[in-house]
Amino acid sequence: MTTTVQPTADAAPAGLAQTAPTLRLRPALVNGQRIHVECASWCTEDHIAENARHLEDVCHSSVAVDLMSPRDNGPAKLLAYARVISGDSGSMEDRPQVTVDFDDIHGMYLQVQDVEELADNLIAFAQRIRSLGRVIAVTA
Numbered sequence: 493m494t495t496t497v498q499p500t501a502d503a504a505p506a507g508l509a510q511t512a513p514t515l516r517l518r519p520a521l522v523n524g525q526r527i528h529v530e531c532a533s534w535c536t537e538d539h540i541a542e543n544a545r546h547l548e549d550v551c552h553s554s555v556a557v558d559l560m561s562p563r564d565n566g567p568a569k570l571l572a573y574a575r576v577i578s579g580d581s582g583s584m585e586d587r588p589q590v591t592v593d594f595d596d597i598h599g600m601y602l603q604v605q606d607v608e609e610l611a612d613n614l615i616a617f618a619q620r621i622r623s624l625g626r627v628i629a630v631t632a
């Protein structure tokens with residue numbers, strides 16, 4: 493399950509302070525056994541619910557930042573989301589990094605007011621991605 497943050501102000505998303513993260517021990521299930529794993533302060537993953545098969549499969553994830561598009565006849569559509577992730581496998585890829593996932597969209601048809609709203613959302617999304625980048629910069 494992904495927790496989302498709507499673009500608002502320039503501030504970093506909740507829980508993503510741009511200071512060096514602290515490590516804490518949090519409970520986790522690994523192959524059904526309860527253990528504790530080191531977890532960065534930006535991680536919001538429920539490691540109990542995750543129930544990874546192996547310790548190296550434990551993944552850490554921050555809150556997600558969403559890019560939403562307005563739609564004439566329905567709720568806003570998720571276009572992309574970004575978050576900070578890291579792993580516990582011991583490899584170089586475990587270092588915190590920002591991941592951006594885009595929805596499979598082939599075209600959008602927008603009215604004038606929707607174009608303005610989407611443009612504002614794109615600007616806010618860009619600012620939030622920069623915030624995520626600053627989170628991993630202080631972690632490196």
Ligand SMILES: [Zn+2]
Binds near residue numbers: 530532536552
């Ligand atoms: Zn974690």
